[in-house]
Amino acid sequence: MCSKSVIKGRGAQQNVHNRFFELSHEVRDDFLEFCKREGEVADKNKTLYLPVFPKTIVNKVKSPDVGMLYSMNPYQGCEHGCIYCYARNSHEFWGYSAGLDFERRILVKKDAPKLLETLLKKKSWEAYPIVLSGNTDCYQPAEKQFQITRQCLKVFLKYKHPVSIITKNALILRDLDILSELAKEQLISVNVSITSLSEETRRILEPRTATSKKRLNVVERLSAHGIPVNVMLAPIIPSINSHEILNLAKTVSEAGALSIAHTIVRLNGAIGEIFTDWIKKTLPDRAAKVLHQIESCHGGNLNDSRYGKRMRGEGQIAKQINAMMSLARLKYFKEKSMPKLNTTLHEQYKDGQMRLF
Structure with a gap:
């Protein structure tokens, strides 16, 4: 019997059961043996882009400890394949697995710019920062083809509405022209996620993301263009990247970041099973140690859902x-801070151009 090999270029190594489904799908060893014998490929490991047509694009965030009130996601699922990603569970609502499906079944919302413009033109809408990528990265590989994020940024600029971005992809530099215009009126902030300075660590944790070196370049380039950057050192995973905190903070501060933020990893929902399977295959020598240390941060569990505790842990x-x-903030960011986004201009641009009367 042949064993299941590691799936290269992906974070998750399996499709875990969708909790909303009664039936489950299993890839059996005898099927893999048959494919090997017949010279067939059991799993082509291809990414599919699937169009979806939601009625709205901006979501109100009800969780009180995530630091945002409104978010929008041009894509659902994320090809970056970060093994720890909390957004994996949301793919189950669309009928897919939080495992490999999350990385290989990317839902594309082509109507997002139109839906956003409809919202911003409403008389009842009051300007408040909307976060692009509250769930999945708006600059993931699909964006290179579909350019939905770029179109949405044009809408924000047209209506002088504040927007914040979270990303770990260097593709954001493609849109420096629009970002620079937004920055002139304090309408943009960017959160760049940098989890490690070690390329080996980055590669196994986040297999299809930009390299750490490229992300540092993003911080430098954006900062040089007057675009305020916060760096997300997230998540911090004990015995994987926890030893890098001070070095990361020093490096991103020197690159121009104005602040840093962090979370301690929590493996909610299906992610506990996905991460456990991954670490036993990828880092078998320290799997037990890492899992036990994560549990020690959450009262003996891999996850803690309590607001206020889940992001920071305890113990x-x-x-x-x-x-x-x-200590890192005190040492490297004492004289720095992120500016507040401007919410005063939008009302004058409700129809896309300045009202004179």
Whole structure:
């Protein structure tokens, strides 16, 4: 019997059961053996882009501890394949698995710019920063083809509406022209996620993302164009990247970042199973240690859903990580801060051009 090999270029190594489905799908070893014997490929490992047509694009965020009130996601699912991603669970609502499906079944919302413009033109809408990528990365590989994020940024600029972006992809530099125009009126902020300075760590945690070096270049380029950048050192995973906190903070500060933020990893929903399977295959020598240390941050579990506790954790290891982050801010960001986005202009541009009367 042949064994299941590691799927290269992907984070998840399996499709876990969708909790909303009664039946489950299993790839059996005898099927893999048959494919090998017949010279067939059991899994082509291809990414599919599937169009979807939601009625709205901006979501109100009800969680009180995520730092945003409104978010929008041009894509559902994310080809970046970050093994720890909390957004994996949301793919189950669309009828897919939080595992490989999340990385290989990308739902594309081509009507997003039109839906956004309809919202911003409403008389009842009051300007408040909308976060692009509250769930999945708006600059993931699909964006190179579909350019939905770029079109949405043009809408934000047209209506002088504040927007914030979260990304770990260097493709954002393609849109420097629009971002620079937004920055002139304090309508843009960018959050760049940098989890590690080690390319080996980055490669196994986030297989299809931009390299750490390219992300540091993003911080430098955006900062040089007057675009305020916060760096997300997230998530911090004990015994994987927890030792890098001070070096990361120093490096991103020197690159021009105005602030840093962090979370401690929590493996909610199906992610616990996906991460456990991944680490046993990828880092078998330290799998048990890492899993136990994550559990120590969440009361003996891989996840904690309590608001206010879930992001910061508790226990000795969490206390050490949070203290190290406080020291990093004091040491490298004492004289820096992110500016507040401008919400005063939009009302004058409700119809896309300035009202004179």
